[in-house]
Amino acid sequence: MNDVLQAVRGRLVVSCQAYPGEAMNSPDVMRAVALAVVGGGAAGVRVQGIEDVTAIRAAVDVPVIGLWKDGNDEVFITPTLEHALAVAEAGADVVALDGTQRPRPDGRGLAEVVAAVQDRTGKLVMADCSTFEEGVAAAAAGADLIGTTLSGYTSYTSTVDGPDLELVARLAAAIDKPVVAEGRIRTPDQAAAAIAAGAWSVVVGTAITHPGAITGWFTERLGRL
Numbered sequence: 001m002n003d004v005l006q007a008v009r010g011r012l013v014v015s016c017q018a019y020p021g022e023a024m025n026s027p028d029v030m031r032a033v034a035l036a037v038v039g040g041g042a043a044g045v046r047v048q049g050i051e052d053v054t055a056i057r058a059a060v061d062v063p064v065i066g067l068w069k070d071g072n073d074e075v076f077i078t079p080t081l082e083h084a085l086a087v088a089e090a091g092a093d094v095v096a097l098d099g100t101q102r103p104r105p106d107g108r109g110l111a112e113v114v115a116a117v118q119d120r121t122g123k124l125v126m127a128d129c130s131t132f133e134e135g136v137a138a139a140a141a142g143a144d145l146i147g148t149t150l151s152g153y154t155s156y157t158s159t160v161d162g163p164d165l166e167l168v169a170r171l172a173a174a175i176d177k178p179v180v181a182e183g184r185i186r187t188p189d190q191a192a193a194a195i196a197a198g199a200w201s202v203v204v205g206t207a208i209t210h211p212g213a214i215t216g217w218f219t220e221r222l223g224r225l
């Protein structure tokens with residue numbers, strides 16, 4: 001089996017991302033965050049942006065899932081083949097990209113992009129999906145890993161309060177590609193439930209690496225006293 005897939009099997013991947021305008025949005029800070037989570041036992045990291053992928057690739061020895069969020073169109077996670085090739089070039093082991101069936105800004109189809117990334121770079125491709133049908137289609141299109149990342153973040157899916165474990169379970173039962181549980185996983189028990197539902201690995205971001213949001217959970221609760 002592929003070494004990268006083996007390394008993250010049954011384990012936690014931590015997404016280390018800051019957002020435009022935020023205090024922690026710098027490659028130096030995100031590198032420190034990545035080193036901290038690897039020190040804490042993360043089996044892999046998920047990293048956004050070419051500068052961050054480059055900085056973190058040089059600093060950690062665990063698999064790096066890279067992506068490049070760009071644009072205001074509906075498709076914003078590594079939206080074109082050029083973005084995907086740049087993420088691979090920056091050193092990602094896995095290129096995460098939009099795995100929906102929505103039109104892509106470069107007019108290419110998902111299968112074409114997946115094949116091009118695999119053939120030209122030898123890297124794995126993770127398709128970030130929002131529905132069962134998209135996950136099945138992305139697996140058929142050749143993606144190496146299928147993520148539930150976009151469940152609740154497309155116009156035709158609704159956000160539920162926790163992770164979409166039903167989607168994880170349905171996909172894991174239906175396809176023979178690794179299913180990655182990602183999105184709104186907030187607790188160790190939820191992460192364990194995702195593995196029990198059939199996830200190959202679990203990606204947690206906000207609950208570990210986004211202090212602004214975590215602080216908001218506390219202040220919101222105290223504000224209701």
Ligand SMILES: CC(=O)N[C@H](C=O)[C@@H](O)[C@H](O)[C@H](O)COP(=O)(O)O
Binds near residue numbers: 182205
């Ligand atoms: C929808 C979207 O843009 N998701 C992004 C994908 O890379 C990130 O903003 C999330 O933090 C990541 O998916 C992890 O999820 P959570 O932060 O809920 O653990």
